[in-house]
Amino acid sequence: MRIEKDLLGEREVPTDVYYGIHTLRALENFPISGYRVAPTLIKAIAVIKKAAAAVNTELGYLSKEKAQAIGIAADEVIGGQWQEQFVVDALQGGAGTSTNMNINEVLANRAIELLGGQRGDYNIIHPLNHVNMAQSTNxxxxxxxxxxxxxxxxxxxxxxxxxxxxxxxxxxxxxxxxxxxxxxxxxxxxxxxxxxxxxxxxxxxxxxxxxxxxxERLRQAALGGTAVGTGLNADKKYIFMVNDRVRQYAGIGLARAENMIDxxxxxxxxxxxxxxxxxxxxxxxxxxxxxxxxxxxxxxxxxxxxxxxxxxxxxxxxxxxxxxxxxxxxxxxxxxxxxxxxxxxxxxxxxxxxxxxxxxxxxxxxxxxxxxxxxxxxxxxxxxxxxxxxxxRCREMLNNSVISVTALVPHIGYDLASQVARKAMEYGITVREAVIELAILPVEKIDAILDPRAMTRPGIAGAPK
Incomplete structure (x- = not known):
């Protein structure tokens, strides 16, 4: 076990895990669903962490060595490694802070390892001071x-x-x-x-x-807005540069929102x-x-x-x-x-x-x-x-139906067509046979009107062409 500290005190963290004390507390606080955070969301956050480290290095806030280690660790996560280290329940309080901290800690400890240090030695790379630099969960x-x-x-x-x-x-x-x-x-x-x-x-x-x-609606990003969208603790140049870098790494169109508070x-x-x-x-x-x-x-x-x-x-x-x-x-x-x-x-x-x-x-x-x-x-x-x-079966059911009587309405009217339908149903005969028995129309006219294919097209069935 290793000892880690936070605002609330000290805790023992298993030596073999990449996450830290913040993740440990979230595990205890949110035994809710057993659902893991979507791998796609974890990958997207890792892209942002990689972009932020690169931009902070260009602006002189983060050493090149630390940024490279964070970038390599992020690339590993983006590639699907260390998924078992993202253990916080998908349903959690805190607007996603626990997920953000879980990823910060995994990236920090993996980067520390890449630099030859021991997990938990945050003097080398700190989850908040370095991995989360110029960022907020929000x-x-x-x-x-x-x-x-x-x-x-x-x-x-x-x-x-x-x-x-x-x-x-x-x-x-x-x-x-x-x-x-x-x-x-x-x-x-x-x-x-x-x-x-x-x-x-x-x-x-x-x-x-x-x-x-x-x-298109999803391309407006708040990155660089930090906690409430005002951008406090983020260099003005960072706000523009990080969105460009994320767009490059994510391979999608992404732009800084004009109103980050919104x-x-x-x-x-x-x-x-x-x-x-x-x-x-x-x-x-x-x-x-x-x-x-x-x-x-x-x-x-x-x-x-x-x-x-x-x-x-x-x-x-x-x-x-x-x-x-x-x-x-x-x-x-x-x-x-x-x-x-x-x-x-x-x-x-x-x-x-x-x-x-x-x-x-x-x-x-x-x-x-x-x-x-x-x-x-x-x-x-x-x-x-x-x-x-x-x-x-389609043909059989069509032949047994009396609904084709509808095609007669323009020729004999609704009321008389209703009588035809009633007779066909009452005596178990077809509409054609009912019309013939009632002697309403000539047989040739009846056949033209009751052509089922004509009923599937616009127009009046049996009307002169």
């Missing part, structure tokens, strides 16, 4: 969250693009499959199965565009991003519900499409296959929509110059980005690409 943490969110938005947007492509491929594949449409779970006008898939593709296309554009205390941009994630979750969830309905049965349900068979569905009913991928998508959608509510509540609960609930926002936002990225990939590869149409 500008580092939200800036890192912006960076992490931008990093995660790209694969999600790309996943949406791939899903959109797959849905459009099904749109083309099913373009000739005609079926009963449904509104309020009741028979409605005929549609092409391909038209249904075109609607799914259109919804995902909007999600893709919205997520692509929202990245972006330090207000978290509405994360609510905006979360809202778009919720919109994607809504569209994915609706599509998944539809897949479950359209594939229901396979013999006692709609059964108009067949989903890929992924695994046995029952421990007691042999041969049962369940729509597990759409079910998983529905659960993910519920989770993301609930997270959006949490993010909104946390963002509006900030007081005055700071929002202390940033860890809650970060946890749910980054989790939603991650699970949605997995969701769109999963539904694309394990479900959409393997969907097939049950053409015979």
């Amino acid at each position: 500008d580092v943490y939200p800036t890192a969250l912006r960076i992490a969110a931008i990093w995660l938005l790209k694969p999600l947007s790309e996943g949406c693009a791939a899903l959109q492509d797959a849905l459009q491929a099904k749109e083309a594949e099913f373009a000739g499959v005609i079926k009963v449409g449904r509104t309020e779970m009741q028979d409605a006008l005929p549609v092409m199965l391909g038209q249904e898939f075109s609607a799914y593709a259109g919804a995902i296309a909007r999600d893709r565009w919205r997520l692509h554009k929202v990245e 972006v330090t205390q207000n978290a509405d941009v994360f609510v905006e991003v979360s809202g778009l994630l919720k919109a994607l979750a809504v569209n994915l969830g609706k599509m998944a519900h539809d897949f479950r309905l359209l594939s229901s049965g396979p013999r006692a349900g709609l059964g108009e499409i067949r989903l890929p068979e992924r695994q046995a569905g029952s421990s007691i009913m042999p041969g049962k296959i369940n729509p597990i991928i759409p079910e998983a998508i529905n659960q993910i959608a519920f989770h993301v929509m609930a997270a959006d509510m949490v993010i909104a509540m946390a963002a509006q609960s900030g007081q005055l110059e700071l929002n202390p609930f940033m860890p809650l926002i970060a946890h749910h936002l980054l989790e939603s980005l991650t699970i949605l990225t997995n969701a769109v990939k999963m539904v694309n590869e394990f479900c959409v690409q393997g969907i097939t149409a049950n053409v015979e």
Whole structure:
């Protein structure tokens, strides 16, 4: 064990860990969820620490030797090393201070080691005086969250693009499959199965565009604003230089916010991003519900499409296959929509110059980005690409439906068309047969009007061309 000191006194810290006394106290104070801080957020904070060390060296505040050691340690973290050292619970008080301190201590002790010292010898490199120089949790943490969110938005947007492509491929594949449409779970006008898939593709296309554009909102950073956005304890040159250096290291567009006080205390941009994630979750969830309905049965349900068979569905009913991928998508959608509510509540609960609930926002936002990225990939590869149409079932149900009577309304009026529908249902005959029995229209005219394909296009079915 080694002895470390802080404001509250001395504590023993295990010799073999890179974190220190501040992290140890956070471990004791926050035995909450068991959730670890998102690796992407840790990586983003390490990028900031590396950039800050480099800039502070250029400005003469930090020796080149110390900055290089901090930079190497940061690069190791960025590369995925030492993840087991980031032990603070993702849900914590203090606006993210415990996470910032955890990273400061790990980088400091690793840098000390690189310089030939022993962990805990903060005379060589200090977690606060050196690693955290010209910084505050209040500008580092939200800036890192912006960076992490931008990093995660790209694969999600790309996943949406791939899903959109797959849905459009099904749109083309099913373009000739005609079926009963449904509104309020009741028979409605005929549609092409391909038209249904075109609607799914259109919804995902909007999600893709919205997520692509929202990245711009995240590029305004508070880095250099320190505790409340005023920039105290940060050299004026540092404020401009560190944002440029972070942009270089992070590989994304990032700019100093014109009003750093604003972006330090207000978290509405994360609510905006979360809202778009919720919109994607809504569209994915609706599509998944539809897949479950359209594939229901396979013999006692709609059964108009067949989903890929992924695994046995029952421990007691042999041969049962369940729509597990759409079910998983529905659960993910519920989770993301609930997270959006949490993010909104946390963002509006900030007081005055700071929002202390940033860890809650970060946890749910980054989790939603991650699970949605997995969701769109999963539904694309394990479900959409393997969907097939049950053409015979679609035709059978269309033929048994009486909703095609709607096409008669422009020719015979609503009231008479209602009589046709009632007769067809009462006697178990088709609409065509009912119209013929009632002797309302010539047979040739009836066939032109009741052509189901004509009903899937704009215009009046059976009208002279």
